[in-house]
Amino acid sequence: MHTSNITPLEAELMVIQIGVVSVLESAESHKIIVITDTLEASKKITSSDDQYLQKSIIPIAENIHHFLGKDGHNSIHFWYCPNKLKWPRHALVNEEAKSSHGLLNLPEKNSLLFSKKKECDLLLESWQKSFKDSQKKGQLFLDFEDNNEKVIKPTYAKGGSWLPHIGISNSVCTRFTCIMTGHAPIGEYWQRFFPNSPTQCPCGEVDVQTREHIFMQCRLYNAALCPRDICISSFIEFVVGNPTSFCFDNG
């Protein structure tokens, strides 16, 4: 069964619909079990308030209504079968679905849920793209890598890309934001915005106290915590382990 420009959720519902119809047509049955890896889709059948999936729900709901209304003992069971379970029969179906090819010509019209999702993806992409080359994010903006060695891109879901990492406490969050934007109470910043103020590091080794110096060389901070790569978690360890780094003297 191939369709185009719909979401997996709708595809799932569609295939349940086909299954239910063919069962109803062919033989007298009293019990149907549906084994699927997204229980979410099947739950939508019984809730009437999801406007976006209405089109897919109506035919299934009609059929199930018909099936259940025919005999008082008829019942339908939905079993959730996550891919993790590796239930052999479902794995077989999964394999087949993945290997088959969709239609090549894409239709011009989209389903409602698909266009909703597509638009969000496009906007997110344009944000990430403009953010990458943006000057307004700060000239000294530091890009980090996540645990999978990929440069972190901005997102808005679940608190964004950085906040879940650095939001452990207010102090860490504040100091880390300072580090990333370069707007931190360090010599480098004083030099740029307040040219008359002193710029050297309290350790006395360098003339201009930079972020790099604090992370890598400065003897005032715990050297064991020096970040070895540009992964965000190792930097967070440093900031957490050195509570006096990147803050004002009196803070």
Place this chain on the structure above:
Amino acid sequence: MNWVKKKNLPTIEAIYHEGQPCNNLKALWNALHSSYNSADNRAISTRFLDGINQCNDIDWPPFTGQEFKDAIAKCSNASSPGPDHVTWRHLNPLILDKMCLNKVVDIANACITVGYWPDQFKESMSVIIPKPNKTSYNTPKAFRPIVLLNTMGKLIEKVISNRLQFHLSANGFLNPNQLGGIRQWSTIDAGIYLMHLIWAGWMKECHTSVIAFDIAQFFPSLNHDFLSLCLAKAGLNANILKFFINYHSNRSMTYTWNNFTSQKFTTSVGIGQGSAFSPILSAIYLTPIIKTFKKRIKNLKKEIHADILSFVDDGLLISQEKSYDLSSVFLFSSYNMILKIFTDVGLIMEHNKSEIFHFTRAQNPPNPSLDLMSIGGPVLHPKPIWRYLGFFFNRKLNFHQHVHHYATKCISTLNAMKMLGNSLRGLLPMQKRLLYRTCIVPIVLYGFQLWFFKGAPTVKNIAELKKMQHRAALWITGAFRMSPTEGIEAIAGLMPINLHLKKLNGRHHLRYATIPPSHAINSLLDIHQNKNQIQHKFTLASLTDKQKLKLRSPIKDISERLNKIKDKFDPFHSIFHPGLRLVDHFSDRIIFHSPDSSENEDLFIYSSKLNLAFEETQKSSKGVAIISDGSIKTSGSATAIAHIWRDNKVTN
């Protein structure tokens, strides 16, 4: 903490009633009662109801438990209880219990079949709440009575009103030009409707003049006899009509002022604000009024072009002409007409709250006033800014004042929120972000659909919003004041405001694919044109191609968007009919199974259960198993496969 305590009413000013200050409690109760029941014994005339079409009968299957479960799921535990002090929190476990639920369903069904509403549910308590932003609180009119009812009765009311909402939209009783009080009809819809008319009018070189009028004490002065006649016209059957007549009779009311409570008063007019019926019943009350108005306008010898829009008790008369003289005449005569109809049904228009406004793009445009002296009103002078439904309109529709008002409001909220946390202590960054997204974003972006569309002047507005979001991002992250906006926005996980607006706007457009066919917005769109509806003068279809190309309006964007959508929607399909839905009847025969947790042990147990269930269906000849899976390709196409297992044989 002072601010969580119950707020006391202002005590400094004495309430004046009929020129006399109320010095004791008895006088106060009498003053309150007589002003909230001022519509008592007001004469009404029902003769124009004969001209309204009788709607199709509504069938009314017995209530099912699921409807009650759905209704209670939407109730807030924090809402105030009625005279019996039972809150939703107490009622919730009772509804979840099957035996209790069946009893409740039986009571509700009996109420309808017998046509009786128990006295226990009629008892109500009226809490007096001051209306916001009044200069003086010395008359009862500056306060709003909110009726608290017993929750049990309110639950049944909710279920009934849910059905009424569905059926009255489905059978077309409600008028498209009437918004508010009905599901899926929001203030934004009213705003967009008006915006399209104005922009399309400018295309045809017409300016737009509007009069906004207000009905005094709307809810407390609805007449019960008239309402019953309206309900009959709407197609409700005899049992339900009898129920509503009983519902309105012998009601008693006690008033509460701070900690003092009055004796019982009997009331014979009005629907309490606070009852679940008040939105839908008020909409039913207004329908014949608007229908009659439209009919009378049409039947006049001289043609009058005027349009009416009503949002509960805020009405709007619209006239679009090339000359101001003509539109003034039209507005005057339609104002006079609506005034007469309102007097007939026992409602009073508050003349001094009426406002006039002219929308135009011309340089140095005239701004004429309208004299309503001859029909007992004042002379209406247009103000520079017109506030309607929370939108601030100016004459050129650039919405600078609107955005400025909401952005300033939110910046001051943000300043107040700084009490809750700073860069050292207080709320965590994630919590601050949540607070911003839930309490500030929806307020500051209210009504953005009116000014954010293709070709509209948005630069200044977006700059204002950006400033606001910058402040919020600073608060969330605790960064320096001069930090770069885009950087800290990204760190705080907030999308830049212009992209966020685009996202919300797209969602909003898609919503219009699901609205009922009788919706006001549908009457302007060209694709889902409803054949039975009267065509508006400025629909998209009525414009020439050249004008369409030049037109800038939110409706144009919506129409372009919806042309790309495949799905056709039917919100009134019988599957969604409350009382006949799948869940209403068969919820115990549709069963979901899922593992208790994703621990390996639980998964193993679950897996063996699944095997057992599968084998069982294969052994018996009457069982069938469907195994399905869907996957999505990068090209955007989705594939789904199903295996149907019967008698250990598989078919695709």
